[in-house]
Amino acid sequence: MLQFDLLATDPASHARRGALTLNHGVVQTPIFMPVGTYGTVKGVMPRSLTEMGAQIILGNTFHLWMRPGLDVVQGFGGLHAFEQWDKPILTDSGGFQVWSLGAMRKITEEGVHFQSPVNGDKLFMSPEVSMQIQTVLNSDIVMQLDECTPYESNGQLTTESEARKSMEMSRRWALRSKAEFERLANPNALFGIVQGGMFEHLRQESLDALVEMDFPGYAVGGVSVGEPKDEMLRIMAHTPHRLPAHKPRYLMGVGTPEDLVEGVAQGVDMFDCVMPTRNARNGTLFTRYGDLKIRNARHKDDHRPLDTSCTCHACAGTAGVSWDDGGRGGFSRAYLHHLDRCGEMLGPMLTTIHNLHYYLQLMQDIRNALDAGAFAQLRAQFKADRARGV
Amino acid sequence: MLQFDLLATDPASHARRGALTLNHGVVQTPIFMPVGTYGTVKGVMPRSLTEMGAQIILGNTFHLWMRPGLDVVQGFGGLHAFEQWDKPILTDSGGFQVWSLGAMRKITEEGVHFQSPVNGDKLFMSPEVSMQIQTVLNSDIVMQLDECTPYESNGQLTTESEARKSMEMSRRWALRSKAEFERLANPNALFGIVQGGMFEHLRQESLDALVEMDFPGYAVGGVSVGEPKDEMLRIMAHTPHRLPAHKPRYLMGVGTPEDLVEGVAQGVDMFDCVMPTRNARNGTLFTRYGDLKIRNARHKDDHRPLDTSCTCHACAGTAGVSWDDGGRGGFSRAYLHHLDRCGEMLGPMLTTIHNLHYYLQLMQDIRNALDAGAFAQLRAQFKADRARGV
Numbered sequence A, B: 001m002l003q004f005d006l007l008a009t010d011p012a013s014h015a016r017r018g019a020l021t022l023n024h025g026v027v028q029t030p031i032f033m034p035v036g037t038y039g040t041v042k043g044v045m046p047r048s049l050t051e052m053g054a055q056i057i058l059g060n061t062f063h064l065w066m067r068p069g070l071d072v073v074q075g076f077g078g079l080h081a082f083e084q085w086d087k088p089i090l091t092d093s094g095g096f097q098v099w100s101l102g103a104m105r106k107i108t109e110e111g112v113h114f115q116s117p118v119n120g121d122k123l124f125m126s127p128e129v130s131m132q133i134q135t136v137l138n139s140d141i142v143m144q145l146d147e148c149t150p151y152e153s154n155g156q157l158t159t160e161s162e163a164r165k166s167m168e169m170s171r172r173w174a175l176r177s178k179a180e181f182e183r184l185a186n187p188n189a190l191f192g193i194v195q196g197g198m199f200e201h202l203r204q205e206s207l208d209a210l211v212e213m214d215f216p217g218y219a220v221g222g223v224s225v226g227e228p229k230d231e232m233l234r235i236m237a238h239t240p241h242r243l244p245a246h247k248p249r250y251l252m253g254v255g256t257p258e259d260l261v262e263g264v265a266q267g268v269d270m271f272d273c274v275m276p277t278r279n280a281r282n283g284t285l286f287t288r289y290g291d292l293k294i295r296n297a298r299h300k301d302d303h304r305p306l307d308t309s310c311t312c313h314a315c316a317g318t319a320g321v322s323w324d325d326g327g328r329g330g331f332s333r334a335y336l337h338h339l340d341r342c343g344e345m346l347g348p349m350l351t352t353i354h355n356l357h358y359y360l361q362l363m364q365d366i367r368n369a370l371d372a373g374a375f376a377q378l379r380a381q382f383k384a385d386r387a388r389g390v
C-alpha cells in the first residue's frame, strides 16, 4: 500500500510537506533515507537509526541478491526481519549495480546478462527478475528496473539520440515492471523512474509516459552520475515539480546538504545518498557551519564536539544535550581525531552517527519550517550558516 | 584511594566475593575488565559497556603515551574525560609492550631504552616514567613497572637463574614505582606485580617481598605468556591464594571462560583479557554451550541468536528478552554470518557486544553464586554446559 497526504506547500518555491503511509509505517516528508546496501547501514545499529529519527532506509537489491541470497531472506519473510528493522524500507531495482559491472555485463531489450562478481555465475536481470527479487525482499517501496543513462561514456557525452534510446527502453521496462509487480500481487508500492539524461524534452517525454502508467510514486533517476553540478541543478529544476502533485517524488542518489535543501525547494520529497555514511568513514563531517576534516591536526587538542549545536550521540552523549546548551557528555574532536589516527572502529561508528543525524535533523528542520510557513527563512539561514566555516 | 571489602568466601575453594571502592566508583568482584588499549574498547560505545554491566575497563599506558600523547590527555585532566568513561579505569605499566618491541629496545637496571614505533623517537621507560604517565592518565588502579619474564626465548625455556634475575629486578622496580607514586602524591591505588616465571619458590619470594612493601592490591604477572595450559594452571593454583586475604588480587591477561572460573576458585578477584573482543572480531563467539564460529556455513540459514539464553543487545535486541524467554528482537546467526561474509562493521560491533556480555554475565553469575553459597554448583553446571556443544 501507499498513501500520500500533502500537508502543506511553500508559496515561494515548489517545497511540500507530506506524510507517506506504507505497509511498515508512516514517513514524514521531505525525508532523507540512509543507505543500507547489504542489509545494514554501514557502522550503525538499527537502534541508533531509530534514535536519530530515521524513518525509512534503503536496501540494494543487487547486493542482497548476491549475498545473502534470496533463499536466506525468504526464510525470514523479507528484509525487515533479517536486518531487524521494522520501519519502511525502499529497495532499488538493481539496475544501477548491474550497469556498473561494465565489461562483465551485456544489456539487451530483454534484460541484462552478467557474471556474478561474487562467484562468477552467469546471471540474468530483467524487469521481471527485479520485481521477483524485490517481492521476496518485501520492501515497502519497489523501484522499476531502468537503464541508468550515463552522463558520458569513454569521455564522450551521451548524445540526444543515445539518451532517447536509453530512456525509451527504461519506459518499456517500466511497463514490464508494473505488469510483473501486479502479477506477483506484491502488496507494496512500485515507483516509476524518469530518465532522459540531460535533455529536458526527453525528461518530459519520460515523465508523461510514466504518469500515463499511473504509478503510486515517481523517482528522478540518472542524476548524480558524474555530471557537472549545474547540469544536475538544471534537471533538478526541471523535472520534480512537473510530477503529479499528489504523489511522492524521489530524487535518486542526491546529495550534499545544499543539494537536499535545493531539492526540497524544487519539490522533491525523498532523497538517498551514501555521502553521509561514506564521508563519515573518510573523516569528513557535516556541521551547521560547514564541513570539518577530522584528520586535520588542528583538532588534536580540541575539546569541543564536531558540532556544538548537535544533539547526536557523538556530540551530546547519552543525555543528548548539545555543547551549546551546556552538555558535556559528547565525544571531543580531539578524541575522534585520535580514534581516526589509531584506526579504531569507534571512530567511524561515532562519525557515522553524527553525519546521519545531521542529514536527518536537517530534514526535520525543513519539515518544521514548512509546517511553520518559514521555509524561505530556513533556506537563507542554512546558506549563511554553512558558509560561515567551522 | 582503594578500599577492599571481603563480603563472602567459598568454603570449598579459594573463591571470594568482594567490593572494591576506587576513586571513580565501586567494583563488585570477582570481575572481568574489558581492555581499551587506545582509550576505546575496540568496536564498543561506552554506553554499551555500561549497559552490559562493565564496572571497570583497562587502558594501555604504552599505547596512550604514544597516541594521543600525554599533552592531549593532560588537557582533559585524565583518561576518563578523554574517552567519556566515568567509572574506574586500570592502566598497565607499559612494561609488557616495551618488552614486546624486541630488537627495538634495550633493558637495563635503570629502565628500558627504545625507539617509538610511531615516529622513531628515542624514548626511555622506567618505573618513574611509568608512574608519571599513569598519574597523568589518572587511572584508578596504577600498575608498577615490571619485567615480564618470558616463558621461553629463541626456543629455550627460561632458566631458574634467568627467572630469578628478572624477578629481582621487578622487585627493585616495585620499590622505585612505589617511591615515585608517593612522590607524585597520586591519589589512586598502586598494585605490585608478582613475577618468578614458572618457579613456585621464586613466586613465593616475589610475593613475600611485595607484601612487605604493603601495596593496596597485588597482581600475578608473567602468566598467559605462551606457556602450556597446565603450567599456567600450576602457577594459578600456587600464587593467588597466598596473597593477603584482605587485598584485591588481579590475574593479568587471563583468559578463557574456563580460566576465569578456575581463577576465581583459586582466589582471583580481577581478570582482563583481549580474548572476548579479539575473538569477536575474528568470528569466534562464546556461548553457554561452547564456542561458535560464525563463519561456518552451517549458520547461514539459522534464525537463532548466538546464544538463545543470552540477553545482550546482539542476541535479544533493545527489549533484552532472550530467545529462550520468547524474545525475538535479537540478530540471527544467519544475519551475523552474512555481515561477516560482507565485511560489514556491524558484524564485529554486535559480536563484540555479545562476547563481552558473555564474560561480564559469567562474572555476575559467579558473584550471585558466591552470594548464595552456591559456587560449587555453578562450577559444575558451567563445565557441563560448556562441554555440551552449540
Ligand SMILES: [Zn+2]
Pocket (backbone or CB within 6 Å): A306, A307, A310, A311, A312, A313, A314, A315, A316, A353, A354, A355, A357
Ligand atoms: Zn553530532
Ligand SMILES: [Zn+2]
Pocket (backbone or CB within 6 Å): B306, B307, B310, B311, B312, B313, B314, B315, B316, B353, B354, B355, B357
Ligand atoms: Zn548475546
